[in-house]
Amino acid sequence: MSGTNVFAAFQKLLPKNLPPGLSTRSANLYQVLSRYGADGVGQRVYxxxxxxxxxxxxxxxxxxxxLxxxxxxxxxWGRLVWRGKEVSPREERIRGGLKYSxxxxxxxxxTPSNTPVVP
Incomplete structure (x- = not known):
């Protein structure tokens, strides 16, 4: 079984209402970081x-x-990588932690939609 299939099968076994620490859904920045050890230091988030x-x-x-x-x-705080290139030469405060998901x-x-392309 591929990694994606294993993950999908695992998700079906989990209850619908997971505790916030185990959820894989989007949330505010601090909720996402709190799911990981060391309060999310080293994680990539977007x-x-x-x-x-x-x-x-x-x-x-x-x-x-x-937190x-x-x-x-x-x-x-962190370093921003934008379209594959590091923008922040040094760490800076991550803005919008509560405002965005x-x-x-x-x-x-x-992914592109499944509509046929008419020439």
Whole structure:
């Protein structure tokens, strides 16, 4: 079984309402970081809206965090990689932690729809 099939089979076994620490859904930045050890330091995270806009290969590499209120609020710092190139030569504060939805990983362009292309 491939890795994707194993993950899909595993998800079917889990209850519908997972605790926030085990959820794979998007959430605010601090909720996503609190799911990992060391409060998410070293993780790659991205705003889910980037994928909807067709922006791919973009993410923040988290270098430092200060989480509060059970991991739902806090501050985070990191280095931004935008379209495959590191933009931040040194760590900077990650903005929009509560304003946008975030996920772990790297943004990817949306898949094209299955509509036929007429020449």
């Amino acid at each position: 705003q889910t809206r980037w994928t909807g806009k067709g922006i791919s290969d973009c993410y923040w590499t988290v270098t430092r965090t200060t 509060k209120k059970g991991g739902t609020h806090g501050k985070a 975030w996920k772990n990983g790297v943004s990817s362009a949306p």
